[in-house]
Amino acid sequence: MMKKNNYNNVSSNGETLKILEIDPWLKPYKKDIGLRMNSYKRTKHSLLGDEGNFKDFANGHHFFGFHKSEDGWYYREWAPAAEALFLIGDFNSWNRESHPLTKKEGGVWEIFIPGKEALAHKSKVKVRVKSKGTDRDRIPLYIRKVVQDPNTHDFSGQIWEPEEPYKWSDENFRVDSAKPPLIYETHIGMAQEKEGIGTYKEFEDNILPRVKAMGYNTIQIMAIMEHPYYASFGYHVSNYFAASSWFGTPEELKSLVDKAHSMGIAVLMDIVQSHAVKNFAEGINEFDGTAHQFFHSGGRGYHKAWDSKLFNYGKHEVIHFLLSSIKYWLEEYHFDGFRFDGVTSMIYHDHGLGTAFDEYSKYFSLNTDIEALTYLQFANELIKEIRPDAISIAEDMSGMPGMCLPVAYGGIGFDYRLAMGMPDFWVNTLKRKDEDWDLGKLWHELSTSRPGEKRIAYVESHDQALVGDKTLIFRMADKEMYWHMNKDSQNISIDRAIALHKMIRFITISLGSEGYLNFMGNEFGHPEWIDFPREGNGWSFKHCRRLWSLSDNPFLRYEDLKNFDIAMIRLMSEEGLIGGGNPQPLWLDQKKKIIAFRKRDYVFIFNFHPTESHEGFGIPIHEEGSYQVVLDTDEHRFGGYERISHNTVYEVGTLPKYHTHSGIVIYLPSRTAMVLKKIK
Template sequence: MISLTNPPQISSLPLNSSFSKRNYTNLYSYGRVFLPPNFKNNRCRGKCSATQSQPEGSKQRSERPRKKTQQQMDTDKKDGIDPVGFLNKEGITNKAFAQFLRERYKALKDLKDEILNRHLNLQELASGFEILGMHRNVQHRVDYVDWAPGARYCSLMGDFNGWSPTENAAREGHFGHDDYGYWFIILEDKLRDGEEPDQVYFQQYNYVDEYDKGDSGVTIEEIFKKANDEYWEPGEDRFIKSRYELAAKLYEQIFGPNGPQTEEELEDIPDPETRYKAWKEEHKDDPPSNLPSYDVIDDGKEHDGFEVVSDPVTSERFKTKKSPIAYWLETRKGRKAWLEKYTPGIPHGSKYRVYFNTPMGPLERVPAWATYVIPEAHGNQSFAVHWEPPPESAYKWRHKHPPKPKSLRIYECHVGISGQEPGISTFKEFTKNVLTHVKEAGYNAIQLIGVLEHKDYFTVGYRVTNFFAVSSRFGTPDDFKHLVDEAHGLGLLVFLDIVHSYAAADEMVGLSYFDGSNDCYFHSGKRGNHKFWGTRMFKYGDHDVLHFLLSNLNWWMVEYQIDGFYFHSLSSMMYTHNGFATFTGDMEEYCNQYVDTDALLYLILANEILHVLHPNVVTIAEDVTLYPGLCEATSQGGLGFDYFVNNSASEMWLSFLEKVPEREWSMSKIVSTLIGNKNNAHKMLLYAENHNQSISGGRSFAEILIGSANTEGSLLRGCSLHKMIRLITFTIGGPAYLNFMGNEFGHPKKVEFPMSSNKFSYSLANRRWELLKDGVHSTLFAFEKDMMKLDADDRILLRGSKGLPNIHHVDDTKMVISYLRGPFLFVYNFHPTNSYERYSIGVEEAGEYQIAINTDEKIYGGQGLISQDQYVQRTISRRTDGARFCVEVPLPSRTAQVYKLTRILRV
């Protein structure tokens, strides 16, 4: 194990640094300062928890007055912040909810202040994956950091050390924890027999990039002599005897020749200006030196620390110099050179677990930040796998993110059941067989469910055990990167269905009782357990839980280059009753004692941080209670999502199909349900059916409509309604639409994951792609492609006033619905028997309207009752539906037509 007692004394410290005890530790945490000998290892504290001491007399952020002053309110107003802004915009007057929003905004500001006591900024709060978990360090070692505040001892055990909890896992002086419970463990890279250790710390090795570059054959001494002779000016810094000369002198000037060696010895340091003035006074009689001339800027303004300027001659000399980077690159060695010299402390592919000694006794756990996990199977316990492939075989990205479309056509998929044969499909098979189908169908995004690791396959992936790991059932992390990359190459965005509303209750592999305590990640007692689902509920008010969840979102964006998230089941996290309550529409139901304000603050932080770090990210909220302000800006009192899901649409269709006679379908209810709240419809995502309608016990619409069809007439009825339901759901709502894999061609069977009730059979855990070759499923898919093409070519989902249709004709008696979106006219006749030869529909423009889509065409499996000479209709001057003009169109029963204004006539 490499010793911490022999690193260089100090690196070059910028002369304009505000060199305080706090900044010294922060600089180290970012790798900018190398510790002096015997300096206490504080990497985890500086980066993860920021537990640096404050100089005496300094004011803690948490001591700031929390009462909002008039000055603060004026500042908020100037910055465009209004905690109740969206209420004013929508004309909602509810004093209780408005007061709740104001208090929530104050709580958010206080939370951010508290966060900044432990983290440099909010970006760092969401970047825990940069240090937590397992990471290679340039000092020839692997570092492991995890959070387990209830543990008395932490160690790693795995096949790399014979599954021993002590040997080469954690040693005195090389591991420990801070006051917040962050454990830091160092694993050594061992020198091979006969090899000599590197003499210079700056001898770096390429672990990821530039495979095998840097092996110049030139010795370190020759390289630094070359840099000293060719680059450094007299008096400037030089590297001599394993240390930087100028930095070492500066360190001795500040601290003396026997300066502090530990953080405790460092004590409090005067502010930079005081130190500078004292130094000037001490050296006022010194003879002039050949150092560059620097001095303090005194412009009467306050600065962070103090700044320096150089004289014009020095500035010009610096501008003409070339960067010394070439010299530094020559000191780097490639992967082969490193492997010849060192044995990795934990090789790629090593199996490991974390070992805790707790008040409850010894525990073994799969690490919380593990990035690749093999769940329990065949009687074997779960374990993490260290994923660090050599650079020559690591995945290299080939495609950029596609442009963010203004309208979304989302194809929802589950990788495991995407294969044609019964069994678990893989990332590779999905990439090869499904992505091209999605592109052919006309979608512009895929949404993946069940990607995060979960122990029990039958849970579909919603009981997540390992939040940073892709499911090993489907392949490796690089396999998933290839899937995302190929999707981007086809112009498809990739969204993840993320479950941060609850977690699996599993202990060995999950987070429950992770360190032996009940409330490490979750609430204790009843609040920590979902009353119906048997899952654990996160403690969103804990900063370390926020650190974990926000870092998790950022991890998937950074590591796997995904494009957004579908936040699953928000109602289960936003209310202590988990959303299982009756909502009457009273605004106070959204701000009463059952609302979890901490969960709302987490969602606000998640949206703010994601949209700042990744401006093109898409966030979608699934909330059956339609919480007010889901898609409003956080500065205006909203939660900041880009889209919200209208779940009631699929519930309505399912109720109609299973419980309501066809003649009694209400056209008014169809329209009101699909449109929802007009104020928010421009942010709405609609679907006729998603995975809920066809997975684990449910029936897809095709199974209801077509599966039981035993005559030509019943088959025609089923196909007709299938097309009409999809067309109106797709075109009447907001700018986003979703469909579950296989439903676009009327998959005839439901999905059942293997479980005890079906004797663990995979017979229904697949998709029958062979049905696309011919027959009714082929015609339904042809209709789906043309329906998607309508938006791809004509941006139909963005047409209309403020992106919404003009619904001008709803007749419950005749069962006819009609609406306009830009130059397009949509007409539906849901009547099971009545056809209309010349049905009058009002339009806004006089001209010729031509059929663009007719659900009854023979290529779509229809009867072709409308003849070709009826495909073009000319308006007549007659006021209908409040419009000056109308068209008289043929409407066979159970059909729908889309007309496009192809020629405008002047009247």
Template sequence: MPFSPPRNPLEDPALEPYRDFLLRRSRRFTEEMRRITAQYGSLRAYANLHTSLGPHRVRNARGVDCWRWREYMPQAGAVWLTTDKLNFQRHASHRFRRKEDGILELILPPDALAHGDYVELRVQLPVAPDGSDPDECRLGAPPLRRVPAFAQWVEQDKAVPTQWCARLWAPEQPYRFRHRRPGAPVFPRIYEAHVGMAQSSLTHHGESVGSYEEFSRSILPRIKADGYTAVQLMGILEHPLYRSFGYQVSSYFAPSSRYGTPDQFKALVDEAHGLGLSVILDITHGHACPNTEQGLARYDGSRYFFSEKFNQWGTPSFDYSQEMARRFLLSNCRYWLEEFRVDGFRFDAVGNMLYHDHGVDDDFSHVGRCFYGKNGEPRADENGELYLCLANALTHELRPQAATIAEEFSGMPGLTCPPHEGGLGFDYRFAMGIPDYWEKCIEAPRDMGSLWYEMTNHRPYDRTVSYVECHDQCINGDDAMIWRLMGDDMYHYMAVGKENWNVSRGLAFYRLMRLITLTTADAGYLNFMGNEFGHPEWLDAEAHAHRQWHLADRPDLKYAGLAAWDKAQLCGLVAAHAEDFQQAPLFRFIHEDQRLLAFERGRLLFAFNFHELEARQNLTFTVTPGKYVELLSSDETRFAGHGNLSVACPPLEHFTRPLPDRYEQDVTLYLPPLVALVLRRED
């Protein structure tokens, strides 16, 4: 019988010792879904905190129009709403009344609030530390200032940058979307971007930030034209610390006002949909901003939604054992899917959500480390697992075509399998080991066997997205791969016709890195903005908050050649031969000393020469029989190569030769140093 790979973790013999963990994960999700459905009717109805808490225009029992504002603050002694109309003073008319289950409510007439009003909460702590006397406040203690948890519009005070204040978002005419959402992604090509840092260096200087409107106008068309099918946006949820790149969220229901209004972000999503691009939102549901005035930390004076210990970043981690914490985060998913019509989520730091110890100081060298800690104790946070299962189920219930992606470092099995198969329900996981591997390759050559293993290393049931580098390799002074390869020589030898060995070698190796990462990718591919043309500077949140897009548009510079290479791969290969990328890579040939590697994918054949000095005049290896027609060479001059191997017009054809007693046949190719050749089989 031929070997049949396992289809899910429960069928994987290697995971048999951990089967009980997987079954318990599945059982907990099933039981919780049954409870939610019985008590709330549906998971969507369960994720409704944003529709019941915060400010809403409603009709009371007598049919009279009014404002109803509710807050979940179980430990607060007293709460007031203050506004700019009231000079931010506490008034008895704006004091919340306590209801059941930690809910406080305020009813106001229609003219008490208007679109654009500045609003804040004042929270008085109770006399008793346990909150047993909620209506009697601590005498003499100043009230706490809080930005409302469900604020949809939060602005930074230009005069006092450390001060943030919410504004009521209630326009008379809601934004009307014009375009349909794209369908479900097939082998998604994801462009990771940051709106504030995507503006052109020619039009912006210093510490200015870009806008939603500029991104829609200038960057989205570029992403589409380059062959990407999705844009993954980081830093959208409001965050006081700009250099956190959006990973310390304060206001979960507010798109960052640094770049424009909520409607302008809706227009960005709408414009992307008009171009056929999906919009994936980078969300941080593992931890939150530690700021108390602007964020959720000690929102009512207590730990609120968070665990007792801060994580390795010094930020509070969500406590998933609290049902209201889970409902808050689920409501956040529903809000962005419905209100802004995003097409999915990239969940940040999933490993920190899966483990009580956040996976700190563990290399996860064995799969057992995902289930047992260093002292043999079970380490999984089952409540964190439950939340992720619910979040994925909710996302796909609301939008079946949505994509959810796990940024997860430990290698937890089954991330992309449904809970009934022992998984967590994601669509994709990032292949986070690949950029680490490329960093090592740049420092010192690695053997070809390890290269093939790293590019194709994933469980057969876990759908992975590959990438050479993401924002992690490019921000706050960290060096992008192109800079690691070439360094300061990029400033002097990127003009066409101006040669330098280090730059020539770096460009050639960079083209190979990107091609083999894309063409061996299991289920998708990601690029960080600017890396497609070898952006020469890192991305710093304050000093270098721009991108030099003009470099990619100048034919006299080699950056334009790298941009053309990226576009040729995505448009000329993946888009033009989508059916081939639905099949897995098939290994064909490797030679360690000569640093050669070849594989097939569907009808496509890829041959790589990673040797820096030796050309292969008559490289012969076995392939599927047929006629192979050259499609692309990484050494073409249009890709900033040297033209030692260029695809002719008409392209060269290579015919295979029979071998005795074998189905496969030999093909012979020519490969210069640091060059890859792409061919397609024609019967």
């Protein structure tokens, strides 16, 4: 239940909620917001009572599963509809009858195995579950490690109880909330150049130093939760308390996180609680023999587009299971927060498929799943109770109002929302001729956000790099990348792609969002697509890796793009130019394709025109001062043509063509961007 000092002034129709003051356009929907807040209060009270908290509630992993005591081992499961459970494994030669569990209250099953050595570290286990019409060998729900037999390819649970627990050295690490998150989105397995699956250890040794050198302060790791099919990109989760064994051991993952913290890098986990793999043998589906143990029954419990199962967020035991998973990853692996996958799918009954969220009424209809919104409020409240400095990010393409406002305001409680419209905008823009780009729409898409809500800007994530799609640079350069990425080669398509790759990233990171994300390798224009090994490609790893050597080769233009990304990130980070409110527009010229704006003492100028350069162009500044270029996309070190002077000091004066305006007169080469700093 809510604490007594929370929401004591909230009426049933939500009249006093601060969200309505922040966004007055929501006032016609105050009853709908009141409904979701009443759901929050009512469900919280039923779970916690008058004075409880989620930190003490979300302890399923401390009770269920395998726990070593002074006298032996306890093993517990929640399987309310099961008729019998039997623990099987190496320890009893897989005897299917010798170790039955006893049923307790509330659908809990338990067995005590005497002797501290009864279950050995790394021994394999499963649980045989008998229910009406079914008799299956299953992986325990709270298992902390899963392994696959190299011969039979079957998965089993594995006891993980090393003699010496991992010794952390990061006790003093905290996320610095004063620094906007600069997120390097990663996947452990494909982070290496070899044609195979990379490991936690290889990532720690080889990739973390790259991330640090590039200036990113946060990594977001995909596919950490155990998943039986490698090519699912980690989104068909089977085990909610097991770190993926594809990449190594739990200790190796902990070492990776520990090392990142020692380098000042926060570590976010891509958490998948929007759906689950439908597999019986590897996952949690029908664990107790019923479809409704964790998921909705019938069509509501199945996601046709994803071929996966959908959680029943209105069920208290499901809330307990999922919240315990969140607490487990924070406690056990010291993650600094989460990017919640598939939030849009969670919060709408139609999963947001095919819906254009172009008016407020679509957020507050019968299509809205209030139980899912309530769960997400609980999840964010739990995260902040455990780690007030932790970060939570919503992958919500719908832009649900209040998604990134505090629960106390009537919001859902996330810190940030991925600005998923940005990559779509760039894909659609690149389908037009350069002369037809709409700079008004560009400004609106990149600078507009919901009042008081923070966004993570990005040009492309892993989604745009998957097979069947194209990365930004491959859309622009295509097959020419195979032949003309040498610095000595001249090619019009490559020149355009290199120039726009830099400009698009620069304007995206600078136009107002409070954070920035890049998928690994995209910063240097990684060629081609991501295609996981599968039957259709002969189980090849050729396109499931990162070719870091391309960016390290001084003879290739990939190095130019990498160098620009490093300089861009450093400038935006060190000078505090990310976020900070809306930029001040100075000039927007649709015909000449010029955008200029100011952020504090910096002026950003972009000339997107493909051919027209402008000599003596006047940019209004509206205040006295002197300015000097500190970074531009046309520098030689970035593969440019050195057309922009860094030595010239531009004095603000009366503009020749606009005698009522003061500003600077400057040369604007075609397809370039620059930023000037006020020096006095």
